[in-house]
Amino acid sequence: MTPDRDREARAILARNDRGGYTVPTAGLYPYQWNWDSVFAALGFAEHDTDRAWTEIETLFRGQWDNGMVPHILFHQIDPEYFPGPNVWKGTGPIPSSGISQPPIAATVVRWLVGRHPGGEPRARQLFGPLMDWHRWFMTWRNEGGAIVVTHPWETGRDNCPDWDRPFAAIEPDGITSYHRRDTSEVQTDERPNSWEYDRYLYLVKLGAESGWDEAHLKDTTPFRVADPTMTFTLLRATRDLRALAERWGQPVAELDGWIAEMEAGADRLWNDEIGAYDTLDIRSDAHSGVISNASFLAWYAGVGGDRMLAHFDRIAEATRYYVPSTDPAHPAYEPRRYWRGPVWAMLNMLIATGLGEAGHADRARALTENTRDLIARKGFAEYFDPRDGAPLGGQTFTWTAAVWLAWAS
Ligand code: 9WN
Numbered sequence: 084m085t086p087d088r089d090r091e092a093r094a095i096l097a098r099n100d101r102g103g104y105t106v107p108t109a110g111l112y113p114y115q116w117n118w119d120s121v122f123a124a125l126g127f128a129e130h131d132t133d134r135a136w137t138e139i140e141t142l143f144r145g146q147w148d149n150g151m152v153p154h155i156l157f158h159q160i161d162p163e164y165f166p167g168p169n170v171w172k173g174t175g176p177i178p179s180s181g182i183s184q185p186p187i188a189a190t191v192v193r194w195l196v197g198r199h200p201g202g203e204p205r206a207r208q209l210f211g212p213l214m215d216w217h218r219w220f221m222t223w224r225n226e227g228g229a230i231v232v233t234h235p236w237e238t239g240r241d242n243c244p245d246w247d248r249p250f251a252a253i254e255p256d257g258i259t260s261y262h263r264r265d266t267s268e269v270q271t272d273e274r275p276n277s278w279e280y281d282r283y284l285y286l287v288k289l290g291a292e293s294g295w296d297e298a299h300l301k302d303t304t305p306f307r308v309a310d311p312t313m314t315f316t317l318l319r320a321t322r323d324l325r326a327l328a329e330r331w332g333q334p335v336a337e338l339d340g341w342i343a344e345m346e347a348g349a350d351r352l353w354n355d356e357i358g359a360y361d362t363l364d365i366r367s368d369a370h371s372g373v374i375s376n377a378s379f380l381a382w383y384a385g386v387g388g389d390r391m392l393a394h395f396d397r398i399a400e401a402t403r404y405y406v407p408s409t410d411p412a413h414p415a416y417e418p419r420r421y422w423r424g425p426v427w428a429m430l431n432m433l434i435a436t437g438l439g440e441a442g443h444a445d446r447a448r449a450l451t452e453n454t455r456d457l458i459a460r461k462g463f464a465e466y467f468d469p470r471d472g473a474p475l476g477g478q479t480f481t482w483t484a485a486v487w488l489a490w491a492s
Pocket of ligand 1: 118
């Protein structure tokens, strides 16, 4: 434990607390984001379990009738954020975006119940909503057991090079002028470029015009990509949901079916050409050929054995701080630009968890220590330059503070 950083981390969670939910960081992201919130719950659990449960409960208040849990809930409108609720036109009980985000909630609910059994009644209330959310993925985002996204923002890895080829096939018709707000908060070379941003907005427009009709989008959207973040986090979360079902005497047959489907689906993400897991564009049937930090979530999902181990060791050697979001040997690697190179602490926590469970305690420990050193030296940035740990993006960031308290410290 490093007392100053511990205090600072708790203060960041308190400062970003908007009453029942936290924002990722003030200014840049003034709303509740899905997976950020679930990481926040882990951080709160270190000193306030009641607040940890509330964070997840608030997130599920935004669940749509079809089971989807949105990636952003616009609780209190902030005109400084773009694109806001009037662009997204979400159809749920709280103004929201129209896409989801990596489903880590079931995993964290299981983790919380294991450590703080007093929260069991609250956890049980979340079981049905979690089942509905997982069923939404398996109904609408399931391509032979590989889980697809209809927008890069859904993976949480907005501008990673995996999207370059699917994006090149998209002409963003009707996206003319708009005013980005992110680049007034953060330096332009740390954020996605405007070619990407046009396409992000085009996909939002297509979804909003359809009323977020998943059946329609499944047939028509030009962007439908199977992704390791989604497939591996959902597979892991479904295993955790199954453990909760058993604990509470609930039926497990449906969950077993989903697990078997995704275990087979994970193989669809294996790219023989690079000997690694990557994304698979369903529209063109092409792999991206990019090894990302999400590729190393295979252990977390309990698949692949040691197929990714040599790449892991190579990349861990290549940069002072790891795991970079894009393989430094790939030509698209940019060590400062968001998901094209920087290190993200919360992804490291998931990767280290998987490594430890797969019997690689030494590597798990080394990654934990490397991340601890990074945050201890550089603070609670959104993401970091793998070469020297320079803090990038938003500062005083909720999930970096949360994973410090829950795991790295
Ligand atoms: C769009 C909030 C979110 C994270 C994502 C991260 C970034 C948003 C943005 O910030 O995405 O959802 O505007 O760039 O990529 O993982 O949840 O921290």
